[in-house]
Amino acid sequence: xxxxxxxxxxxxxxxxxxxxxxxxxxxELLRKGIVVATKASVGDDLEAIEEMLARWDRQLExxxxxxxxxxxxxxxxxxxxxRYFNSDLQFDEEYWEVLxxxxxxxxxxxxxxxxxxxxxPVKAETLPNPVGTAPGLKFQSGTTTFFVLPGVPTEMKAIxxxxxxxxxxDGEVVxxxxxxxxxxxxxxxxxxxxxxxSSFKDVQVAYLPAYTGVDIRLxxxxxxxxxxxxxxxxAGKIETLVGDLTYGRNDVTLEEVVGRLLTEQQETLALAESxxxxxxxxxxxxxxxxxxxxxxxxxxxxxxxKVGQLGVKPETLQAHxxxxxxxxxxxxxxxxxxxxxHWGVATTGISGPSGGTPEKPVGLxxxxxxxxxxxxxxxxxxxxxxxPHKAATAQAALNLLRLEIMHHA
Amino acid sequence: xxxxxxxxxxxxxxxxxxxxxxxxxxxELLRKGIVVATKASVGDDLEAIEEMLARWDRQLExxxxxxxxxxxxxxxxxxxxxRYFNSDLQFDEEYWEVLxxxxxxxxxxxxxxxxxxxxxPVKAETLPNPVGTAPGLKFQSGTTTFFVLPGVPTEMKAIxxxxxxxxxxDGEVVxxxxxxxxxxxxxxxxxxxxxxxSSFKDVQVAYLPAYTGVDIRLxxxxxxxxxxxxxxxxAGKIETLVGDLTYGRNDVTLEEVVGRLLTEQQETLALAESxxxxxxxxxxxxxxxxxxxxxxxxxxxxxxxKVGQLGVKPETLQAHxxxxxxxxxxxxxxxxxxxxxHWGVATTGISGPSGGTPEKPVGLxxxxxxxxxxxxxxxxxxxxxxxPHKAATAQAALNLLRLEIMHHA
Numbered sequence: 001x002x003x004x005x006x007x008x009x010x011x012x013x014x015x016x017x018x019x020x021x022x023x024x025x026x027x028e029l030l031r032k033g034i035v036v037a038t039k040a041s042v043g044d045d046l047e048a049i050e051e052m053l054a055r056w057d058r059q060l061e062x063x064x065x066x067x068x069x070x071x072x073x074x075x076x077x078x079x080x081x082x083r084y085f086n087s088d089l090q091f092d093e094e095y096w097e098v099l100x101x102x103x104x105x106x107x108x109x110x111x112x113x114x115x116x117x118x119x120x121p122v123k124a125e126t127l128p129n130p131v132g133t134a135p136g137l138k139f140q141s142g143t144t145t146f147f148v149l150p151g152v153p154t155e156m157k158a159i160x161x162x163x164x165x166x167x168x169x170d171g172e173v174v175x176x177x178x179x180x181x182x183x184x185x186x187x188x189x190x191x192x193x194x195x196x197x198s199s200f201k202d203v204q205v206a207y208l209p210a211y212t213g214v215d216i217r218l219x220x221x222x223x224x225x226x227x228x229x230x231x232x233x234x235a236g237k238i239e240t241l242v243g244d245l246t247y248g249r250n251d252v253t254l255e256e257v258v259g260r261l262l263t264e265q266q267e268t269l270a271l272a273e274s275x276x277x278x279x280x281x282x283x284x285x286x287x288x289x290x291x292x293x294x295x296x297x298x299x300x301x302x303x304x305x306k307v308g309q310l311g312v313k314p315e316t317l318q319a320h321x322x323x324x325x326x327x328x329x330x331x332x333x334x335x336x337x338x339x340x341x342h343w344g345v346a347t348t349g350i351s352g353p354s355g356g357t358p359e360k361p362v363g364l365x366x367x368x369x370x371x372x373x374x375x376x377x378x379x380x381x382x383x384x385x386x387x388p389h390k391a392a393t394a395q396a397a398l399n400l401l402r403l404e405i406m407h408h409a
Numbered sequence: 410x411x412x413x414x415x416x417x418x419x420x421x422x423x424x425x426x427x428x429x430x431x432x433x434x435x436x437e438l439l440r441k442g443i444v445v446a447t448k449a450s451v452g453d454d455l456e457a458i459e460e461m462l463a464r465w466d467r468q469l470e471x472x473x474x475x476x477x478x479x480x481x482x483x484x485x486x487x488x489x490x491x492r493y494f495n496s497d498l499q500f501d502e503e504y505w506e507v508l509x510x511x512x513x514x515x516x517x518x519x520x521x522x523x524x525x526x527x528x529x530p531v532k533a534e535t536l537p538n539p540v541g542t543a544p545g546l547k548f549q550s551g552t553t554t555f556f557v558l559p560g561v562p563t564e565m566k567a568i569x570x571x572x573x574x575x576x577x578x579d580g581e582v583v584x585x586x587x588x589x590x591x592x593x594x595x596x597x598x599x600x601x602x603x604x605x606x607s608s609f610k611d612v613q614v615a616y617l618p619a620y621t622g623v624d625i626r627l628x629x630x631x632x633x634x635x636x637x638x639x640x641x642x643x644a645g646k647i648e649t650l651v652g653d654l655t656y657g658r659n660d661v662t663l664e665e666v667v668g669r670l671l672t673e674q675q676e677t678l679a680l681a682e683s684x685x686x687x688x689x690x691x692x693x694x695x696x697x698x699x700x701x702x703x704x705x706x707x708x709x710x711x712x713x714x715k716v717g718q719l720g721v722k723p724e725t726l727q728a729h730x731x732x733x734x735x736x737x738x739x740x741x742x743x744x745x746x747x748x749x750x751h752w753g754v755a756t757t758g759i760s761g762p763s764g765g766t767p768e769k770p771v772g773l774x775x776x777x778x779x780x781x782x783x784x785x786x787x788x789x790x791x792x793x794x795x796x797p798h799k800a801a802t803a804q805a806a807l808n809l810l811r812l813e814i815m816h817h818a
Contacts, residue, residue, distance in 0.1 A: 010615055011626065017617070018432045041448070044615070072599040073606075074615045106772070106790045111596040113603075131794065152618065154797060187520040190481040194522075197482075206419055206453070206483045208426065209561065217420065271687075271708070277694025278680075278687035281708045285686025288762050288795055296714035299680070299690045299706035301699075305748060309705065309718070339714060353697050363515075381515045385540065386697055388563060 001169075002037045003029055004060045006052055008067035008077050009151055010043040021066045021156055028165060033173035033223070034062065044068050049080035057141050062168075067151030069134035071113045078121065078137070081148055085139050087123035095120065099133055124148075127163040131155050136163065175220045175227040177235045180252065181245045182213030182399050189214050189242070196237055202227075203234045211388040212254075212395040216242075247402060254398040255283045255290075261405045262293040262343070267372075269401075270339035271297035272310050272331040274322065275349040275365060280394040295339040300331065310334035321360070323348050325377045328366035332377075336370045343405070344370040347397050349382075351389040363389060367397045369404045376404060410578075411446045412438055413469045415461055417476035417486050418560055419452040430475045430565055437574060442582035442632070443471065453477050458489035466550050471577075476560030478543035480522045487530065487546070490557055494548050496532035504529065508542055533557075536572040540564050545572065584629045584636040586644045589661065590654045591622030591808050598623050598651070605646055611636075612643045620797040621663075621804040625651075656811060663807040664692045664699075670814045671702040671752070676781075678810075679748035680706035681719050681740040683731065684758040684774060689803040704748040709740065719743035730769070732757050734786045737775035741786075745779045752814070753779040756806050758791075760798040772798060776806045778813045785813060 005025050011017040019041065026036045037060065042048040049068075056063050068077030082089060096118040103110040117133045120126055127136030127147075132155035139146040147164055149156045181189060186209040190197075193216070197205045202222050208215040218234055220227035239246055247257050262269055271281050281297035284290055298309045303322055306312040311334040312327055320326045328346050336344025349365025356362035363384035368377040378400055382392040414434050420426040428450065435445045446469065451457040458477075465472050477486030491498060505527040512519040526542045529535055536545030536556075541564035546557040556573055558565045590598060595618040599606075602625070606614045611631055617624040627643055629636035648655055656666050671678055680690050690706035693699055707718045712731055715721040720743040721736055729735045737755050745753025758774025765771035772793035777786045787809055791801040 010613070010628075011617055018427060018429050020427050023427045039450070070616065070618070071596045072616045073603075074613075108594070111594065111600050113596045113600050131792075154620075154792075154794065185517070185520065187480045187522045191520050191522050194482075204419075204483075207479070207481050208420055209479070211563075219419075273687075273690075276691075277699075277703075278682075278690025278706055278708065279694075281687030282685075282691050282799070285688075285708070285710065286796060286799070290686075291710055291764075294686075294710045296710045296718065297687055297706075297708035298718070299687065299694070299708070301694065301703045301705045305705035309707070309747070338718070355700075383540070383563075385563065387695060390691070390695070 001034050001062055002060045003034050003062040003064070004038045004040070004056050005036055006056075006063060006065040007039075007041045007151075008044065008049060008065060009041075010074070012041045012067070021151065021153060024153070024157065025064055025066070025160070028160060030174060030176075032165065032168055034168065035174065044074050044076050046076050046080045046083065049077060050084045053081070053084045053146070057144050059144075061143055061145065063144060063146045064149065065146065066149045066156050069117070069148065069150045071111075071116055071133070077148060078119075081124070081137065081139060081146070082121050085121070085123050085141070087121040089119040090122050091115075092118050092120045095126075095135065102133075127159050129155055129159055130162060131158045173228075174223055175231040177218050177231050178250050179216040179218070179235060179238055179242070179246050180213060180248050181216065181242055182247060182254065182395055184214065184245050186214045189216070189245070193238060193241060196241060200234055203230055211383055211392045244403060244406075247399065253283070253286075254395060254402065255287050258284070258398055258402050258405070259287045259290055259293065261402065265342075265405065265409055267342035267409070268293050268295050268339075269343045269345065270295045270335045270341035272335035272344065272346040273297060273299045274301060274306070274331070274347055275351045276347040276390050276393045276397065277301065279390050280345070280347065280397050283394055283398065295341050298335055298338070306331060310338065323350055323360055323364060323366065325366055325379065328368035328377050329370075329375055332368035332370040333375055342372055343401065345397050345401050347393050349389070349393060351386045351393070352384055353386060356384075365389070365393050365396070367393070367400050369400050371404050371408055373408045376400065410443050410471055411469045412443050412471040412473070413447045413449070413465050414445055415465075415472060415474040416448075416450045416560075417453065417458060417474060418450075419483070421450045421476070430560065430562060433562070433566065434473055434475070434569070437569060439583060439585075441574065441577055443577065444583065453483050453485050455485050455489045455492065458486060459493045462490070462493045462555070466553050468553075470552055470554065472553060472555045473558065474555065475558045475565050478526070478557065478559045480520075480525055480542070486557060487528075490533070490546065490548060490555070491530050494530070494532050494550070496530040498528040499531050500524075501527050501529045504535075504544065511542075536568050538564055538568055539571060540567045582637075583632055584640040586627050586640050587659050588625040588627070588644060588647055588651070588655050589622060589657050590625065590651055591656060591663065591804055593623065593654050595623045598625070598654070602647060602650060605650060609643055612639055620792055620801045653812060653815075656808065662692070662695075663804060663811065664696050667693070667807055667811050667814070668696045668699055668702065670811065674751075674814065674818055676751035676818070677702050677704050677748075678752045678754065679704045679744045679750035681744035681753065681755040682706060682708050683710060683715070683740070683756055684760045685756040685799050685802045685806065686710065688799050689754070689756065689806050692803055692807065704750050707744055707747070715740060719747065732759055732769055732773060732775065734775055734788065737777035737786050738779075738784055741777035741779040742784055751781055752810060754806050754810050756802050758798070758802055760795045760802070761793055762795060765793075774798070774802050774805070776802070776809050778809050780813050780817055782817045785809065785817075
């Protein structure tokens with residue numbers, strides 16, 4: 001099945017917005033074995049949209065368009081589709097009632113401008129939007145099926161998952177897997193795996209580096225069961241070689257892995273964050289159900305908070321400074337004790353841009369984990385730029401916690 | 410000047426990675442008055458890259474390519490450029506020494522596979538990479554200038570900002586401005602502005618909604634000074650109409666605005682977060698220099714932490730529950746007092762997916778700000794999905810703080 005993705009919006013063409021929708025759509029289609037053959041972006045422009053519909057009509061079997069279904073004057077997608085398909089609009093009273101009630105439930109009166117979203121093209125089927133006001137639309141033209149979805153990612157994804165994907169036939173499924181690693185450079189990882197990887201016949205390997213780790217992506221050119229088996233075998237061999245450096249596959253996050261381990265052990269967690277500034281806690285609480293093991297955190301940005309909230313000794317700070325092995329240790333043990341948790345995790349470092357010295361440069365960080373059996377402290381020199389440093393620190397802290405739970409619970 | 414952007418990487422074409430680079434590049438070029446005419450993506454594929462170079466050579470004046478300069482076997486961009494430009498590679502001892510020292514400084518030995526990054530095409534000029542190992546490359550072909558940059562965003566941006574942009578002439582600058590608002594629905598905002606916006610002659614207005622607010626983007630079709638003046642006048646009129654709903658222009662974030670207000674007042678901040686789980690603190694500490702006013706935060710995920718760390722009365726939790734106006738008030742006043750801050754901010758709500766009841770549904774949140782003059786508590790029903798709810802909660806809390814500092818400091 002040949003598929004195309006059309007993203008619509010002035011902001012996308014001009015480079016004001018990141019087009020994450022087409023990425024997500026391509027991935028979801030790939031899971032179904034449908035490979036996206038072409039991608040295009042056009043502005044909120046009637047003629048440009050109609051031109052793309054004409055170009056792809058009968059040439060592709062599946063077209064998914066996103067964006068431009070909002071209630072304001074710059075949203076012209078529905079009009080463009082109606083013009084191309086020569087379709088009138090009809091006001092849908094029933095759908096309007098649904099919208100009115102949804103606004104009421106959140107305590108608001110629905111603005112009159114939302115009325116346009118209840119005007120449905122006569123020649124389209126609608127796909128319900130569980131989280132927003134604009135429904136998805138489906139038009140058929142010979143062998144080409146056109147879907148139009150809102151540009152707001154949550155709405156697009158909800159309609160796609162609930163109503164669009166289930167209607168598509170599975171194509172010849174292409175197998176792939178991502179092995180997630182952290183704590184090693186791309187070049188070192190590649191050097192370790194090179195002899196193995198070069199022995200693979202039909203499996204492509206790509207390294208995707210980020211400040212939080214390197215993903216190893218395996219893809220097979222062979223489709224179906226045979227491809228799946230080849231990928232599984234290759235992935236298993238790589239996982240054996242990388243050992244503890246990998247924390248999971250595909251979309252799994254380190255905070256989910258840590259959450260699973262804590263749930264299994266029925267143990268609890270508390271965090272003491274200095275340089276990561278709350279990011280670690282925010283990641284832990286991104287996981288649904290984390291309140292079962294996450295007791296809380298102290299973001300101890302100043303020294304007073306380290307002493308007052310975490311029980312770090314003033315002498316320690318005076319003798320070694322706030323960015324030190326000793327301070328990290330006392331923070332982790334302190335937060336563990338203050339919250340009465342099984343595990344205490346601490347971060348203290350210099351994210352920059354200021355605050356560095358020749359002995360303690362920007363990028364330096366100490367990570368500590370206090371557990372039931374022992375406290376471990378690790379020094380690391382991470383990327384010396386504020387936001388990547390925060391991200392890498394949170395990741396390194398969660399990884400140290402993962403390793404400690406696995407080996408010293 | 411006609412420009413094109415080529416993003417290179419298997420993961421981009423297959424939809425595994427989000428192409429944020431081309432967005433950022435288009436924006437930076439737009440600031441210089443250079444409008445991107447075309448965008449393309451190809452895989453890590455020698456022939457496909459060479460084909461694109463041939464297609465754009467002499468047709469465009471500026472081509473910026475990103476990706477595929479890493480040290481591993483799947484990185485073929487440099488080879489493709491060398492083949493197209495018929496250029497040999499030369500090992501650059503001096504550059505190699507720079508890399509060796511950079512690894513040493515972070516306490517690592519450089520892997521042998523990084524040697525390939527010191528092999529420089531004879532026909533290219535290099536652009537230093539201040540934050541990574543692969544330098545940028547510049548090739549000239551008649552009137553077409555080709556730049557090749559690494560795909561890692563921080564590296565690409567650093568080379569672009571430090572070494573590429575300064576060499577480009579300013580074109581005819583296109584004026585635009587973004588007015589950032591929060592606390593109002595897109596449809597309500599558009600209704601309020603419609604009479605004004607429909608009176609604009611040469612200024613386009615677009616509404617860009619997100620869970621954290623709606624951006625209003627103004628663009629002028631007229632270039633140069635005249636366009637700038639039209640945009641400025643239109644923006645001023647819109648800002649008057651939206652009043653306190655706007656917190657700033659363009660890339661400014663609410664945490665930066667709050668940081669600026671606190672710095673001006675020489676006042677300090679402490680946060681008590683329940684449902685936002687550390688995200689508000691993380692955003693506040695994203696701002697360089699925030700340690701001047703950010704004393705710290707308590708992520709009080711459990712009731713014990715609310716009582717023990719923040720001094721919330723057990724009776725309050727028993728009578729009203731943790732998600733209540735009374736609990737939010739005590740959390741804000743508690744954290745203000747515990748940290749000795751001028752301002753205390755609290756969030757408590759139900760992010761879901763579980764934990765909702767008919768009286769207190771998922772999405773409900775209480776935000777509180779305790780300041781020098783008064784404590785204010787606000788109830789809100791935000792989007793009932795976990796991650797958007799966290800994001801909207803953090804934004805609403807920072808916005809309430811902004812309004813309180815402006816009006817009740």
